[in-house]
Amino acid sequence: MGKAVRVFLFSDALGWEIVNRYHFMESELAFRYPVRTQFGYSSTAVPTILSGEPPTEHGHFSFFFLDRNGRSPFKVFRYCHFLLHPAWFFNNHRIRRRIGNFLKLIFGFTGYFNLYKVPYSRLALFDYCEKNDIFAPGGLGRVANLHDMLEKTGLKYNISDWRRGDEYNLDEAERLLNSGETEFMFVYTAGLDGMLHFHVGDPDFVAVELDRFAGRVRALMKAAAANYEDWALTVISDHGMTPLAGAVDLRSRVEALGLKFGRDYAASYDSTMLRVWILKPECRRALMDSMNGAPGHWLTAREKSDFQVDFPDGKYGDEIFLLDAGIQLVPGDMGDKPIPGMHGYSPLDKDSEASLLASSPPPMIPSGIAGFFTLMKLTAAELVEHK
Ligand SMILES: [Zn+2]
Incomplete structure (x- = not known):
C-alpha cells in the first residue's frame, strides 16, 4: 500500500445512545458498534483506553482515595484547614480553582487536578490518583500507555494535548494530515462531554453541536483522503451520558449516624456513588443500613469483580453504594446541585455505553473500552507490517 494514516479520534461522552438517536455521521462512519464502558468516570475510563488494562492493574479509579500509607500530599491541610475561613469565600468555586491550581504547582502535579468540592477539613485524609500526566511517556507507571506502545513501533505518530481545547486539537490534526507526514494519530476531544x-x-441544542463536531470530523477525513492513498478514521468514546432522573442526599444519611469521619469511617461522595472505608468494623452495619431505601445498591463482590474494581486493599473504598441510573448524589464532593446529565452509572445501563464508529471495517471489535488499546495496537502493527 502507499502512504497510509490511521486516525483515532477520542470524543469524551459520545455514547452509543447519543450517536444512534442523532444518527451521528451514519454514512461516513458506517462501521458502528456499542462498546461497554469501564465502571467509574473518565478518571478511570481514559487510563483504561490508554493502557488496555483494568483499574485494578493501572491503579486509577475515582480521583480521591483514602490515604492509608501516610503519603497524602495534602497533609498540611490537617493543620491549616481552619485558616480557610470564611467558608463562603474559600468555597467559592473560583477561589477553590485558584487554590487547586496553586496546589498543583507546589506539588508538581502534571496530571489533571481539581479539588472539586472535597471539604478542606477532610483533604488531609485523602490522596489523589492522577498526579502524573497519564498521556506522557511512562505516565501510567508500571503499565505501558499509548505513548509507550507507539514509541516502540517506529511510526510517525502524534497524540494531541489533553490540556488544549477541541478547536486547537482538531486544527492541529487537520494541519498534520495536510502535511502528510504523520502515520498514526490520537486526537483528544472533551468538548461534547x-x-x-x-x-x-435539549435535543435541538445537541443536534446543532453534534453537527458542528461532525463538520470537523469530515474535514479531517477530507484532509486524510487528499494526502494519503490509504487512510481510516475511527471515533471512539469512553462512556455515554445519562439524563437526570432525580437527586439524593446520601451525605446527610451518613452524617446523621453521628460517627466520626476519619476515626470510624471515611467516605467519598462522588456524583453517582458513595465510597465508604470502614475504619471501625463495628460501624459497618450502621453505615450500610443508612442507605436503606435510597435509590441504589451496594455493589456485590461479584459486581466489583465483573467491573474490575475489586482492589484487594479496598484502595477506593471498602464498599461502594452505586445510585440507580439518572440519580445524582448531591450535595457531595463533586457538586452541590444536580446537573442535566451525568455518567458513572452501571456499565450495563444503555446510556452508559461507549461507541466505536469507523470509516472502514476495524481489524477487531472490542467488547469493552480496554479493547480500544488492543485495536490501536493492532492497527499500528498493521501499519508497520505494510510499510
Ligand atoms: Zn463528564
Whole structure:
C-alpha cells in the first residue's frame, strides 16, 4: 500500500445512545458498534483506553482515595484547614480553582487536578490518583500507555494535548494530515462531554453541536483522503451520558449516624456513588443500613469483580453504594446541585455505553473500552507490517 494514516479520534461522552438517536455521521462512519464502558468516570475510563488494562492493574479509579500509607500530599491541610475561613469565600468555586491550581504547582502535579468540592477539613485524609500526566511517556507507571506502545513501533505518530481545547486539537490534526507526514494519530476531544452534561435534555441544542463536531470530523477525513492513498478514521468514546432522573442526599444519611469521619469511617461522595472505608468494623452495619431505601445498591463482590474494581486493599473504598441510573448524589464532593446529565452509572445501563464508529471495517471489535488499546495496537502493527 502507499502512504497510509490511521486516525483515532477520542470524543469524551459520545455514547452509543447519543450517536444512534442523532444518527451521528451514519454514512461516513458506517462501521458502528456499542462498546461497554469501564465502571467509574473518565478518571478511570481514559487510563483504561490508554493502557488496555483494568483499574485494578493501572491503579486509577475515582480521583480521591483514602490515604492509608501516610503519603497524602495534602497533609498540611490537617493543620491549616481552619485558616480557610470564611467558608463562603474559600468555597467559592473560583477561589477553590485558584487554590487547586496553586496546589498543583507546589506539588508538581502534571496530571489533571481539581479539588472539586472535597471539604478542606477532610483533604488531609485523602490522596489523589492522577498526579502524573497519564498521556506522557511512562505516565501510567508500571503499565505501558499509548505513548509507550507507539514509541516502540517506529511510526510517525502524534497524540494531541489533553490540556488544549477541541478547536486547537482538531486544527492541529487537520494541519498534520495536510502535511502528510504523520502515520498514526490520537486526537483528544472533551468538548461534547461538557456540552452533554448541561444540554443532554435539549435535543435541538445537541443536534446543532453534534453537527458542528461532525463538520470537523469530515474535514479531517477530507484532509486524510487528499494526502494519503490509504487512510481510516475511527471515533471512539469512553462512556455515554445519562439524563437526570432525580437527586439524593446520601451525605446527610451518613452524617446523621453521628460517627466520626476519619476515626470510624471515611467516605467519598462522588456524583453517582458513595465510597465508604470502614475504619471501625463495628460501624459497618450502621453505615450500610443508612442507605436503606435510597435509590441504589451496594455493589456485590461479584459486581466489583465483573467491573474490575475489586482492589484487594479496598484502595477506593471498602464498599461502594452505586445510585440507580439518572440519580445524582448531591450535595457531595463533586457538586452541590444536580446537573442535566451525568455518567458513572452501571456499565450495563444503555446510556452508559461507549461507541466505536469507523470509516472502514476495524481489524477487531472490542467488547469493552480496554479493547480500544488492543485495536490501536493492532492497527499500528498493521501499519508497520505494510510499510
Ligand atoms: Zn463528564
